[in-house]
Amino acid sequence: MSTKNSLGMTLQDSITTIFGRQSQTLSRLGTITDIDYDAANLHVDIGGDNGPLTGVRWINTYTPIINDYVVLLQVGNGWWVLGGNSKDQRSYTKRYETARLLPTRYWQGVYHPGTETWDWYSEPNQRVGIEDLGGGNASIYQYNALWRFDFSEIPSGAEILSSTFDVSVGIGPDAMQTDAVLHMHANETLPSGVPASWIPGEIDVSLNGNVTQRFALPEMWLNSLITGSAKGVGLSPPPSAYGTVYVSPVITVGYAIQEAAG
Structure with missing residues (x-):
């Protein structure tokens, strides 16, 4: 008809x-x-x-x-x-790719409980944890690490298959492990003062010295990082996390792209 x-x-x-x-x-x-x-x-x-x-x-x-x-x-x-x-x-094929995203910026935040002040540095050799030099609050240093990541490498429309946050942990000067909190942040540039741009939603982790550890990124986190509402991730110690470790991160994203066959 x-x-x-x-x-x-x-x-x-x-x-x-x-x-x-x-x-x-x-x-x-x-x-x-x-x-x-x-x-x-x-x-x-x-x-x-x-x-x-x-x-x-x-x-x-x-x-x-x-x-x-x-x-x-x-x-x-x-x-x-x-x-x-x-x-x-048309016939289509899927192309599978893996992106290893290294930080584009490194920020070390040091909190001083004695004066309730913060110092921030652009420092790639970062520590996480609390150092107590034995002189009361004035001698306590809380080390926080923040990283900026660029997700523009992930093509628009890609099917995300996996996403992980890997952190390589080196031995700190006074400890081989420490507890930490993994979180997202919205910093575009070097922070100043209290890091108010931390985004609600945290994952408690334990960092063991000389071990690379892997944590799955929640889907909501990955979406925030890809869309740009979050700019990166950070590690901060809880108040009881005495001892420090050195940390180095990488985010790994597995994805697929659908392509029309030539």
Whole structure:
């Protein structure tokens, strides 16, 4: 059964009305990538290495839309879009990738309980934990580590398969392990004062010296980091975490990209 449009014309009626007896030689399937309404023509990607078809016209029973998968007909030396295709008939493959993201910035925050003040440094050789030099609050130093990560390497539309936060732990000057809290932050630049940009939501971890430890990143965390609402992660000691360790992080993301077969 032939389907008629709002003008009461079938597709064959439209083709006959527009093209008459002109030579109709080839048909193709393709995706609309650009619309020039002033010139009344389209760019249509039909795959292969020759680039998109340009100067493509469309019949008046079809309204072009970017990314529409369409049926094309060659008439004489020109191409015409006849309409959208109900199903993308191209074959697809998945390409699997792993991104290892190292920090783009390192910030060491030192809290002094005696004066309730903070000092911040751009320091890649970072410590986490609490150091007590034996002179009361004035001699206690709480070490916090923050890292900035850039997730622009992850392509838009990628299917995320896994995400982990790995931290390599070296022996500190006075301990081989310490407790810590893993959290996200929204710092764009070196913090100052109390790190108010820490984002609610924490994971308690235990860091053992000379061991690389892996923690799964919750989906909400990963989404925040990819979209940019969070800028990175940090490690901070709870009040009882005496002893310090040196830490070095990496975030690993496994993902898949769907690609149309050439």
